Amino acid sequence: MPAPQDVxxxxxxxxxxxxxxxxxxxxxxxDAKAVIADGLVSVNGEEEVRRGRQLHEGDVVEIGGISVRVSR
Incomplete structure (x- = not known):
């Protein structure tokens, strides 16, 4: 899998x-509510179902085979 893109x-x-x-x-x-509720989003490799989950620098979010990393 390619390295996550920094956002x-x-x-x-x-x-x-x-x-x-x-x-x-x-x-x-x-759309966010739907994909998160359907279990299609993971944070740092674990399924995440809370739309309000706080993300910090270095966290990696994946959806549909695309990975992005939180950067500052």
Missing amino acids: PIRDESIRLGQFLKLANLIESGA
């Missing part, structure tokens, strides 16, 4: 739903 954030942390949108992995917040 910079402005603050110390970001919520998972917001990050998916920032990284252009989904179209809208409603």
Whole structure:
């Protein structure tokens, strides 16, 4: 699998739903809710079902075989 692409954030942390949108992995917040609820998103290799999960620098989010890493 290719190395995750870095996606910079402005603050110390970001919520998972917001990050998916920032990284252009989904179209809208409603999409975030659906893909997360369906168990299609993992954080650091573990399925994540909380849209409000706080992500920090270095966290790796994966959806549909695409990996992105939170960077500052």
